[in-house]
Amino acid sequence: MHISSLQLTNFRNYEKEKIEFSPHTNVIYGDNAQGKTNILEAVYIFSQGRSQRAKTDRELIRFGSDFARLGLEFHDNERDYKAIFQLIKNGKKNIKINGVQITRLSKLMNYLNVVMFSPEDLDLVKGSPGARRRFIDSSVSQLYPGYLTSLIDYHKALGQKSSLLKTLRAKGVKSDTMLSVWNEQLAAEAEKIIKYRTEFIKLIDDYSAKIQSEISKEMLKISYAPGTKCDAWDKDTIYRYFEKNQRREIEFATAQVGVQRDDLTISVNGKEARLYASQGQQRTAALSMKIAQADYIENTKNEYPVLLLDDIMSELDAHRRGYLSERIRGRQVLITSTDTDLKYSTDNTKLIHIKNGAVI
Ligand SMILES: Nc1ncnc2c1ncn2[C@@H]1O[C@H](COP(=O)(O)OP(=O)(O)OP(=O)(O)O)[C@@H](O)[C@H]1O
Ligand SMILES: [Mg+2]
Known part of the structure; x- marks a missing residue:
């Protein structure tokens, strides 16, 4: 291209x-x-x-x-x-x-x-989870329009759920059927989003580990740190997990679980890079991930x-x-x-x- x-x-x-x-x-x-x-x-x-x-x-x-x-x-x-x-x-x-x-x-x-490389790429390793989610989202949605559609629908429903949580806390209510309706919608989109994300992360882990070892002989590992911590990611299991968290979510008046809390764990030589890697190692990890992003697009789309x-x-x-x-x-x-x-x-x-x- x-x-x-x-x-x-x-x-x-x-x-x-x-x-x-x-x-x-x-x-x-x-x-x-x-x-x-x-x-x-x-x-x-x-x-x-x-x-x-x-x-x-x-x-x-x-x-x-x-x-x-x-x-x-x-x-x-x-x-x-x-x-x-x-x-x-x-x-x-x-x-x-x-x-x-x-x-x-x-x-x-x-x-x-396109893949953009900039000095801010260091945020992939050092920055907030949001930077890593943007990396996933911009990579996957370039190739799969359905992913972006699910993401948009998920965030619409999440906005509704969040305002409901605030109302429920103000009223002092402990559970609510409307909350379950949103959880059901969120679980259906979350299942699709997690499927795309886990597939992407598996590929990006493979590609970037190879790149990192070619640059510096270090072991880079990228793994999924899910915001939906249940034992399976089908929509029914996810729904039950969301429902289990109703009380806690009303108490905090914010959504505590779901793909909006997803993150990546990046480690170099077995140690979490955000905490232990040197500036140079972090920079190399970020570079490896960006080259891997380009490889991912090429291998998936043939362009x-x-x-x-x-x-x-x-x-x-x-x-x-x-x-x-x-x-x-x-x-x-x-x-x-x-x-x-x-x-x-x-x-x-x-x-x-x-x-x-x-x-x-
Ligand atoms: N809406 C705008 N209208 C007019 N000028 C703008 C507007 N937005 C930004 N600029 C100007 O564009 C210039 C910045 O352009 P750009 O960021 O491309 O610079 P650059 O050549 O990449 O510089 P650097 O080497 O510092 O990164 C600035 O002078 C800024 O004032
Ligand atoms: Mg510039």
């Missing part, structure tokens, strides 16, 4: 620009705050329907404008695609692929596959995703940089850098110099 051109209109600090990409390595270089990451962000939006860093879509619109528009041409083994993303101030976002309006996020997800490397090469030592360069050889990659001493460029590399929201 690769992208060939990106058009930016009133997006971030770009007024109007068109950028053509090589199907191999593209190095986007320039000083700080010129608009390098903005380009990766624009590409990412076509994969996930939203920015990896913006809190609201509105931030994406150029200061002083009332709309932003992005155009992306991309290609997979089968077809060519022209996608448009449009954002109107105080309005809705609008995404079209080959002229067809995309009405649901789950419909967008499996067109363009290698577009890789977006934001400021990551400068964070890696020569050995890790060498390993990564070797692993991504022949793939399409967009690398941002402030470095003009481009150690990782090859004959196939396209250099794109960005200054103040323009290609020069």
Whole structure:
């Protein structure tokens, strides 16, 4: 899979620009705050329907404008695609692929596959469970629209259950039939979500263990730390487990069990990485997991995703940089850098110099 051109209109600090990409390595270089990451962000939006860093879509619109528009041409083994993303101030976002309006996020997800590497990847190891769930969710939903649909439905029901729990506690009630209705719906979605997650984690564990051992001869292990601690994950068992927790959940007035509490346990050489691994070991583990994410997409879909490397090469030592360069050889990659001493460029590399929201 690769992208060939990106058009930016009133997006971030770009007024109007068109950028053509090589199907191999593209190095986007320039000083700080010129608009390098903005380009990766624009590409990412076509994969996930939203920015990896913006809190609201509105931030994406150029200061002083009332709309932003992005155009992306991309290609997979089968077809060519022209996608448009449009954002109107105080309005809705609008995404079209080959002229067809995309009405649901789950419909967008499996067109363009990307994997973004950034210094924040360290959060996978060091950060909160939410960072690890986002890693799972963005990987699986790129390939399985049904997963995202279940996740959205689950969170809708969870929102309803949470407000009910607050009401019940305020009333001093100990159990409730409406709560059971939500638990039944949640259990049905949880069964599907857990099935996807456990399959994904098994693969990512295999791939990343191999990668980690190639980089550093260390043993990396990734395992599922479920927020639904019952002995089987069929919907009836999950439902009974949720029901058993009614009293406790009303007492706390929040949902204490369920897939919203899922996490990953990451260990290096048998010790939990979050607590015991060195900074370098944590960084390697995060890198291994991200390369594994790309391998997962390739092996499942038969398409290698577009890789977006934001400021990551400068964070890696020569050995890790060498390993990564070797692993991504022949793939399409967009690398941002402030470095003009481009150690990782090859004959196939396209250099794109960005200054103040323009290609020069
Ligand atoms: N909505 C917006 N309208 C106009 N300019 C914006 C908007 N949002 C961000 N910017 C500007 O975009 C620039 C940042 O762009 P970007 O994050 O791509 O920089 P960068 O080249 O990646 O820099 P660094 O090397 O520091 O990471 C900043 O100057 C910021 O003020
Ligand atoms: Mg940047």
